[in-house]
Amino acid sequence: MATHQYYQPSMAINVPSKAPSAPSLYPVGRVAVPPTDFSDSSTTAGSRTTGYSANASSYAGSISGDYDSSTMSGVDVVDMLNDRVHDSFDPIPLDRGLAMQAQTSGNLNAKQQELLELQALAQRRLKGVRANFNDGLKAAKETKRDLEWTQKRVSALKAKAEKAHPEEYRRASSKYAFDDNY
Structure with missing residues (x-):
């Protein structure tokens, strides 16, 4: 019998769960915008403006992992980040x-x-x-x-x-x- 060696990390990795109190290491946890903050006119009219206004507490909560993962299910994070970069850059x-x-x-x-x-x-x-x-x-x-x-x-x-x-x-x-x- 041949024995196989598998890599076992020495550090614990946080695996996301459905429980809202579980901390996550994924970048999705840093996004503080639930899909309900977008207005229908800003997403369907082709405009890149989101109408989102964040303050320091919303970012602080997202960094510490205090978010509801069920509210982020329909949001495309890459598009949202692209929209934010586009809105912050004035050509x-x-x-x-x-x-x-x-x-x-x-x-x-x-x-x-x-x-x-x-x-x-x-x-x-x-x-x-x-x-x-x-x-x-x-x-x-x-x-x-x-x-x-x-x-x-x-x-x-x-x-x-x-x-x-x-x-x-x-x-x-x-x-x-x-x-x-x-």
Whole structure:
């Protein structure tokens, strides 16, 4: 014969009974709301409000195990706890925060798009300015070349006039003095 060993806890476990005075370790004992506290309108209209108002004594009684287990028979504890959590959490500030974040993100994206458009405009204008600058530089070089040619031509004509008419040139030079280096 084989002997089987079974686990035997060293600590006593409270087993729920039908007797109202038996203490319980189940979480149902912590719920202080009998089903009669719910109004029909709050449970059938789809609203999550319970209309329940608890005070410290109702919780104190439930923690110590002073409850009537027969009144808790039709209550879904998970739904009741979910309803309480839902009622205690107000999503409006979170929704407002998300709306402000979305609005700020939209404004930021709009400003980013505007910045990209302004950068593209600045690039186009810079190309135009560079083209105008290069045209102006080309015109300045041509003007300088033309002035140098004109200067050489005037100097040649002056030398020729001085040679051909020395007396008249000397009188005109003394009467109309000008700087040759100008």
